Structures are given as structure tokens and as C-alpha cells.
Amino acid sequence: xxxxxxxxxxxxxxxxxxxxxxxxxxxxxxxxxxxxxxxxxxxxxxxxxxxxxxxxxxxxxxxxxxxxxxxxxxxxxxxxxxxxxxxxxxxxxxxxxxxxxxxxxxxxxxxxxxxxxxxxxxxxxxxxxxxxxxxxxxxxxxxxxxxxxxxxxxxxxxxxxxxxxxxxxxxxxxxxxxxxxxxxxxxxxxxxxxxxxxxxxxxxxxxxxxxxxxxxxxxxxxxxxxxxxxxxxxxxxxxxxxxxxxxxxxxxxxxxxxxxxxxxxxxxxxxxxxxxxxxxxxxxxxxxxxxxxxxxxxxxxxxxxxxxxxxxxxxxxxxxxxxxxxxxxxxxxxxxxxxxxxxxxxxxxxxxxxxxxxxxxxxxxxxxxxxxxxxxxxxxxxxxxxxxxxxxxxxxxxxxxxxxxxxxxxxxxxxxxxxxxxxxxxxxxxxxxxxxxxxxxxxxxxxxxxxxxxxxxxxxxxxxxxxxxxxxxxxxxxxxxxxxxxxxxxxxxxxxxxxxxxxxxxxxxxxxxxxxxxxxxxxxxxxxxxxxxxxxxxxxxxxxxxxxxxxxxxxxxxxxxxxxxxxxxxxxxxxxxxxxxxxxxxxxxxxxxxxxxxxxxx
Numbered sequence: 087x088x089x090x091x092x093x094x095x096x097x098x099x100x101x102x103x104x105x106x107x108x109x110x111x112x113x114x115x116x117x118x119x120x121x122x123x124x125x126x127x128x129x130x131x132x133x134x135x136x137x138x139x140x141x142x143x144x145x146x147x148x149x150x151x152x153x154x155x156x157x158x159x160x161x162x163x164x165x166x167x168x169x170x171x172x173x174x175x176x177x178x179x180x181x182x183x184x185x186x187x188x189x190x191x192x193x194x195x196x197x198x199x200x201x202x203x204x205x206x207x208x209x210x211x212x213x214x215x216x217x218x219x220x221x222x223x224x225x226x227x228x229x230x231x232x233x234x235x236x237x238x239x240x241x242x243x244x245x246x247x248x249x250x251x252x253x254x255x256x257x258x259x260x261x262x263x264x265x266x267x268x269x270x271x272x273x274x275x276x277x278x279x280x281x282x283x284x285x286x287x288x289x290x291x292x293x294x295x296x297x298x299x300x301x302x303x304x305x306x307x308x309x310x311x312x313x314x315x316x317x318x319x320x321x322x323x324x325x326x327x328x329x330x331x332x333x334x335x336x337x338x339x340x341x342x343x344x345x346x347x348x349x350x351x352x353x354x355x356x357x358x359x360x361x362x363x364x365x366x367x368x369x370x371x372x373x374x375x376x377x378x379x380x381x382x383x384x385x386x387x388x389x390x391x392x393x394x395x396x397x398x399x400x401x402x403x404x405x406x407x408x409x410x411x412x413x414x415x416x417x418x419x420x421x422x423x424x425x426x427x428x429x430x431x432x433x434x435x436x437x438x439x440x441x442x443x444x445x446x447x448x449x450x451x452x453x454x455x456x457x458x459x460x461x462x463x464x465x466x467x468x469x470x471x472x473x474x475x476x477x478x479x480x481x482x483x484x485x486x487x488x489x490x491x492x493x494x495x496x497x498x499x500x501x502x503x504x505x506x507x508x509x510x511x512x513x514x515x516x517x518x519x520x521x522x523x524x525x526x527x528x529x530x531x532x533x534x535x536x537x538x539x540x541x542x543x544x545x546x547x548x549x550x551x552x553x554x555x556x557x558x559x560x561x562x563x564x565x566x567x568x569x570x571x572x573x574x575x576x577x578x579x580x581x582x583x584x585x586x587x588x589x590x591x592x593x594x595x596x597x598x599x600x601x602x603x604x605x606x607x608x609x610x611x612x613x614x615x616x617x618x619x620x621x622x623x624x625x626x627x628x629x630x631x632x633x634x635x636x637x638x639x640x641x642x643x644x645x646x647x648x649x650x651x652x653x654x655x656x657x658x659x660x661x662x663x664x665x666x667x668x669x670x671x672x673x674x675x676x677x678x679x680x681x682x683x684x685x686x687x688x
Contacts, residue, residue, distance in 0.1 A: 088147065088159040089116030089244050089574075090231070092131035092210055093376035094219045094292060095299040096238040098250075102130055105250040112416075116159075116244060116574045124148040124155060128294050129212045129219075133157050138166075138340050138444055138579055145183025153215045155409055156189040159244055160207030160229045161579065163586055168202065182341070192220075200289055200307040204336075208284070210242060217294045225308045227273070227286030227448070227562030230570055234281040238299050240292055240563060245571075246419040255280025257686055260530045262653055262678075266660070269423030269516040269674055270563045272302075272535045277420050278686070286562045309542070310557045310590070313551045314597040324611045326589070330613070333586035334360040337446050344581075345369040345442040347433060348397070350384025352610050353448030355458075355622055357583055359392065361446060368564045369442060372399045373433040377404065384622060391620050394613060400436040401431060411640070414677060421681045423516060423674025424564055425637070430572035438576045449569050449582035453556040454593040457607040458510045463500070465602050468548050471505045505548055510536050513555050516674060521663040524656060535559065549598035603682045626654040637669040640676045649679055652686060 091113065093102050114121070117134025120142060124131055133147040137162065149156040162168070162184040168188050169179055177190050184205070191199040192211050197220065200209075206228030211220040221242055223231050233242040234253040241249045258279045264271050273283035284290060287309060291302040310680075316322045338344055338361060348358045348633075350371035361368050366665060374382035382399055389397045410428045417431055437445045452458050500508055510533050511518060519533075539558050543551045566582070573580035583589070593609075601608060614622065646657045657675040664671050 088157075089113040089134040089248070090131070090157045090159050090208065090210060091133075091243045091248050092129070092157060092212075092241070094129055094212065094240045094242070095235070095294045096297065097125075097130045098130065098239055098241075099130070101250050101252065102241075103330070104307060108133060109159065109248055112247065112575075113247065115577050120146065120575045122146060122148060124150070126155070126214060126394055127421055128217050128486070129155060129214070131155070131157055131210070131212075136443060136577055136579060138342060140181050140183035140185075140341060144181030145185040147185055149185050149189050151186075151189035152193055154189060154193050155212040155214065156192065157210040158185045158188045158207060159209075159231075160184075160205055160224065161581065162187060162203055162205040162207070163333070163339070164202075164204040183618055197289060197305070197307070204344070206585065208244065219228070219292045219294075220289055221284055221292075222289035222307075223284040223286055225287045225587065225590065226557060226587060228566050228570065228582065230567070231284040232276065232281055233284065233290070234278075234301055235292070235301065236280075237299060240299055246278075246281065249281050253280065254278035259653075260532075263526065263528055263530050264532050264535075265421045265423075265516065265674070265678060266522055266655065267514055267516045267519065267532045268563070269514075270567060271420050272559065272563045275610075277681070286558070310552060310554050310594055312546070312598070313595050315601060316596040319600050319603055319608065319612065322600050323607050323616070325592045325595065326609050327613050327616075329588040329592040330360060330583075333583050333589050335364065336588075337361075337581045337583040338364045339343065340444050342443055343369075343441075344444045344446060345371055345437055345440065346446040347437075347448070348372050348385050348389075349381045349448075350386075350388055350622060351448070352607060352614050352622065353451035353584065355388055355618065355620075356610060356614060357446050357448055359618055362392065362394065367396050369440060370394060370397045371433065371437055371440065371445070372397065373402055373429050373436065374399060375402050375429070380457065388618070388620050388622055391618075396441055400433060402432055406432050413575070415680045417571050418567075418677070419571075421674070421678040422567065422571075423670050423677060424568055425673045426570055426671060427568050430560065430568055431575060434576040434578045434580070436571045437578050443577065444579045444581060445573070447569065447580050447582045448584060449565055450561060450584040451607070451610060453553075453561045453565070454584055454590065455607050455610050456549075456553065456598070456601045457610075458556075459606070461549070461602065462606055464508070464512060464552050464642075466548060467501065467508065471508065506540065509540065509548065509552055509555060512552065514560055515560070515670065517660050517664060517671065521665070522660055525659050525663070546597065549602065550672075553598060553601075568575055578608060637672045641672045641679070645676065645679045648683070649675065652682055 113134045117136045119137040120135040122133055131148050165184040165187040172190050179186055200222050207224045208229040208231035209222045221231055232246055232249050234249045235632050241253050243249050256279050261271050261277045273285045276283055288304045288306050290304045293300045346358045346361050346368050348354045358370050372381055372385040410431045513536055569580050649655055661671050
């Protein structure tokens with residue numbers, strides 16, 4: 087893993103060097119093993135490296151190959167197969183790092199290389215001869231990349247704060263509404279008017295001609311498409327098993343030892359048990375909150391059944407939580423409402439403390455294999471979304487909307503929503519629009535992000551649409567934002583193995599009917615049953631979050647007064663209108679205020 091900071095076009099040496107000093111600590115956290123810079127005409131960049139493949143002399147970045155300069159943050163699972171393809175084309179390689187493979191691939195295939203890469207990455211590719219910059223990001227947005235530019239100069243970096251403040255522009259007030267609604271800031275937007283995030287599965291191109299910076303726009307190299315090729319559960323299980331086996335081998339490939347995060351749930355248990363086939367003594371690391379958490383019991387049960395001894399359990403105390411809370415504004419450089427960032431930070435700190443810099447994780451399995459309760463909810467409602475039911479469901483829902491809304495504890499509102507509104511409602515982790523529309527005076531519609539995705543999905547059944555929404559919306563901006571920030575803060579490379587292209591492609595070939603045949607995560611549970619003589623597959627899903635009843639105390643009256651004075655938003659009124667998940671609401675508002683106090687000046 088790595089940290090990237092670059093400047094293209096007219097080089098702002100003073101701003102770059104001043105800012106480089108200011109971000110030295112977070113830059114070093116992302117890459118503690120090596121730091122190098124390059125300064126050529128119209129391109130200035132620095133790269134901090136966490137060495138996973140290669141050595142101090144192999145894969146050094148910025149990487150110069152012929153007319154290209156490469157900055158690469160990530161990991162290629164298919165570097166060896168790409169290397170073989172390129173060797174057949176006459177290229178030779180000098181080391182084992184994936185950076186060299188990226189550089190030669192970009193030189194040989196150009197932008198088509200992005201669609202050939204299997205892994206997680208953000209890439210900056212500068213063509214010295216053409217004065218051309220390409221910025222790209224992996225399929226599902228596992229690695230971040232931000233940029234900002236004016237008419238003559240562009241800055242780019244691995245996190246929001248890597249872009250110098252004076253180039254970010256003013257705070258984007260529409261992002262207040264984005265955050266309140268979703269609990270995160272969807273790309274390409276950020277908290278600033280003139281700073282943007284590269285979209286997952288896309289690359290952007292810029293040139294510098296006659297002292298002017300030209301933005302050539304963004305192009306998709308990948309979008310998820312559900313093929314429905316697999317309509318049989320046994321076939322789906324066989325296909326996914328093969329993909330998992332191969333992906334585990336890919337994920338275990340490193341020049342250093344690899345650990346495995348192990349909660350005892352279906353996803354992490356499959357990764358852990360398969361990883362043991364390659365390294366029987368792999369370190370399994372579990373985080374447990376004590377009362378109200380069953381991670382310790384779950385993981386111990388399977389570890390003992392497998393007679394696995396290298397099992398490290400981090401029992402998280404209230405002091406650990408308090409310490410982690412104090413770091414949140416450093417870990418997350420935008421407001422973020424997912425309380426699982428707290429245990430994620432602690433568990434990655436435990437990984438590092440145990441002597442590891444790479445950890446396998448199960449992130450992405452819920453989105454790919456329909457593991458969330460929202461999939462179950464939609465599955466139950468799907469048959470009622472047919473237009474034939476509109477006179478009996480949607481019309482009464484409109485007429486009696488206010489009386490229905492009074493029974494919030496029953497959550498009846500969703501039953502009466504039309505398809506598009508229901509999909510949007512299920513995609514909002516923050517406060518629903520019906521919960522804030524009477525409290526916030528705005529004409530801004532935050533749902534344009536989801537509308538853009540849904541425009542591509544005409545003709546699909548609702549469950550198919552929701553699967554795509556999870557992959558293109560919730561996964562990159564919530565789940566993977568958390569994983570990147572928590573792992574990199576602790577100088578650990580997280581490898582979410584379910585997001586290997588092989589597993590993604592396998593999942594997208596499976597019909598939604600098969601995915602939900604026996605309820606959420608049908609396919610993975612069947613694989614668990616076939617591979618492990620253990621009852622873990624049948625246990626109810628538990629979230630990986632901050633398990634406490636004291637969350638009300640973190641958002642105070644003083645915080646609410648500050649929020650109202652600076653944004654006009656009354657947090658307590660929002661919480662009063664909220665139907666459920668108040669913990670997330672309190673924590674989200676706490677995170678929002680912490681960001682405002684650190685960054686917002688009216």
C-alpha cells in the first residue's frame with residue numbers, strides 16, 4: 087500500500103513542498119517503508135511505500151519506464167499472468183513487484199490495461215513526451231484517488247487532505263445534505279466545491295497544452311452487469327467455490343507474512359479455512375467487544391474445531407473505544423457515519439502490533455452475495471412492486487401517507503413505495519428524506535447519484551437493480567472507504583478477497599433467484615456447509631460495529647448548537663424523526679460536527 091501526492095501542468099513548487107511537510111505523518115502512515123519523489127517538466131510527485139512485493143531496490147516509485155512515470159497504490163492479483171503475456175510480446179522484467187507490471191502494461195496496452203488488471207489500485211500515469219496524465223481507479227473503488235485543478239495546474243492525492251487546501255475550493259454545502267442522507271459522500275463529489283474523487287471503474291485524462299490544463303473527462307472501463315447465466319444452486323456453488331479457491335491463492339501471494347481477520351462469520355470463516363490450506367499456521371485475528379458481542383465465541387468454536395492454534399483475540403475495552411473515537415477525524419477526512427470504523431481501526435492496529443502488514447478480509451461478500459437484511463426486505467416486497475398493484479398499494483399509500491408515517495415502529499412506509507423510491511430508500515444509510523425534508527430548507531436533491539445508476543438499469547428486476555446499486559454505491563463509498571482509511575492509518579494492506587475479479591465475475595453470473603433461494607447469502611452458506619463440519623453457517627448475522635448503549639452521549643447539546651449555528655440543521659430533531667438505527671444517527675452527527683469544527687470556516 088502506498089501514499090500518492092502529485093502536481094501536473096504548471097508546477098506549484100512552493101505549495102507542493104509546503105503541503106508535503108504538512109501531510110508528512112499521514113503520508114508516512116500509508117507508506118512507512120520508502121519515500122521517493124520525482125521532478126520533471128510539468129510533473130512533480132512523491133510516493134510513500136509499504137513494501138509488500140519486492141524490496142527496497144525493486145518496485146521503487148515513482149517508477150520510470152520509457153516515456154511513462156507511474157505512481158501505483160494497490161496490489162495486482164494477476165501480475166504473474168500479465169507478466170507472462172508481456173514477456174511473450176518481448177518485454178523483460180527486472181524484479182517481482184507489481185508496479186513494474188503496471189508500468190509495462192500501461193506502456194503496451196495503454197488505457198486498455200485498466201480492464202486487464204485484477205486487483206485493487208489507484209494509478210497515476212504521466213506521459214513525459216505527450217504531457218498527458220491519466221488517473222485511474224479499480225473496478226469497485228477499493229483504493230481512493232482525489233484531484234483538484236484550475237486552468238493551469240492539477241493536484242492529485244490518495245486522500246482528501248493530500249490535496250492542498252487552497253486548491254480544494256470552498257466547502258460544498260450540498261455535501262451536507264449528501265452526508266445527512268447517505269452517511270457518506272458519494273463520488274465524484276467531496277466536501278469541497280473544487281475537489282473531486284475519481285469514480286470506481288473509471289479513468290480520467292488531462293493534458294497540458296500551451297500552458298493550459300485540459301480536462302478530457304472520465305471514461306468507464308468496467309460496470310457490473312448481471313448475466314443470469316447461472317440459474318441452478320449447485321452450479322452457482324461450484325462456480326463460486328472455484329473462484330474462492332483461486333482468489334485465496336492470489337491473496338496469499340506476498341513477500342511478507344499475511345494474516346487473516348476472523349470474526350467467525352460465514353465470510354471470514356471461508357477465507358480463514360481456505361487460507362489454512364496454503365499456510366496452516368496463518369494468524370487469525372479476532373476483535374471482540376465483550377458483552378453483547380459473540381465474535382470471540384464464534385471464532386473460537388471454529389478455530390478449535392480446526393485445531394488452529396495461531397488465533398489472536400483482541401478484547402476491546404471501553405478505553406480502546408474512547409481512544410479510537412479521538413482519532414476518527416484523523417482517520418476519516420470526511421464525515422462518516424458507520425460505527426464499524428471504530429472496531430476496524432482497533433483490529434488493524436492489532437494486526438500491526440502483532441507484526442503483520444497484510445490482512446485478508448471478508449469485505450464485499452454481503453454486497454456480492456446478498457447478505458444484508460435489505461436484500462431480504464426487498465425480496466419480500468418485490469412481487470408487490472408490479473404496476474398492477476399500484477391502485478391497491480401505491481395510491482392508498484399516497485392518500486394515507488401521513489397516518490402511515492405515525493406508526494414508525496412498524497416501518498410500514500416502505501410497503502407503499504413505488505419501485506424507484508423503495509430502491510433509493512434501501513440505499514440510504516443516513517436519515518431518510520422523509521425524516522429531514524421538513525427540517526432542512528433546500529431545493530437540492532441528493533438522489534441524483536442513484537438516479538444516474540438506475541438510468542443504466544432499465545428492464546432489470548428490482549433485486550438485480552439493488553445488487554448493482556450495492557456494488558456501485560454502498561460498497562465503494564461506505565464499506566471500502568472505511569477499510570482503506572482504517573487499514574492505512576495503521577500501515578496495513580487490507581485485502582478484501584471477495585473483491586477479486588474472479589469472485590465478482592462469478593457472482594454477477596448468478597441469478598438473483600439463486601442468490602436468495604434459501605435466504606441471504608445462500609451460495610456462501612452452502613459452500614460453508616460443504617467445506618466445514620461446523621454449525622457456523624446457521625448462526626444469525628451480526629454487524630461489526632460499536633456495541634454499546636452509550637452512543638447517545640457522544641452527540642451533545644453543545645454539538646447540536648454548533649451544528650445549528652453553522653449549517654441550520656437541528657440534529658436532535660433529525661434523531662427524533664428517525665425510525666431506527668439511532669446509534670448510527672448519533673455517531674454520524676458526532677462525526678459531522680467533528681469535521682466542521684476542524685475544517686469549516688464561514
